Amino acid sequence: MEPSADGLARAAAQGREQEVRALLEAGVSPNAPNCFGRTPIQVMMMGNTQVARLLLLYGAEPNCEDPATLSRPVHDAAREGFLETLAILHQAGARLDVLDARGRLPVDLALERGHCDVVQYLRAAGNTPQGSEPAGVTSAQTPPEVSDFADHPLGPY
Structure with a gap:
């Protein structure tokens, strides 16, 4: 240390x-x-x-994981609803498709806590587990801007 x-x-x-x-x-x-x-x-x-x-x-x-929980900073930001921090981490290369020790993605944590703006950002960013992206979604895809989600209601889950 x-x-x-x-x-x-x-x-x-x-x-x-x-x-x-x-x-x-x-x-x-x-x-x-x-x-x-x-x-x-x-x-x-x-x-x-x-x-x-x-x-x-x-x-x-940005992708360092907690050895006990396997959570990463994006898990923490999504769980607590810090959209801007989440976007900064993502734009710096943080992966959004990683599971924590309980098998949850950042989007799952945002959903649990009702952070609709975070959920919308993660879904628009192509938040799917590695190897299961829909056609046309790649990790090199430009992440959405936070301002794109500031005033838009989240559609149905």
């Missing part, structure tokens, strides 16, 4: 953007695990898009 990793993870978890920036600029790795084995992007304050952007800009891995 890197000595500054705990500090970066703590700053990310508390949404302290300036401290996150300073630690990253000082060379702290955005992928170094803290004393609990979690990286800053796994523990970041999900609603703080600036912290998410900073971590990703400095090379944070």
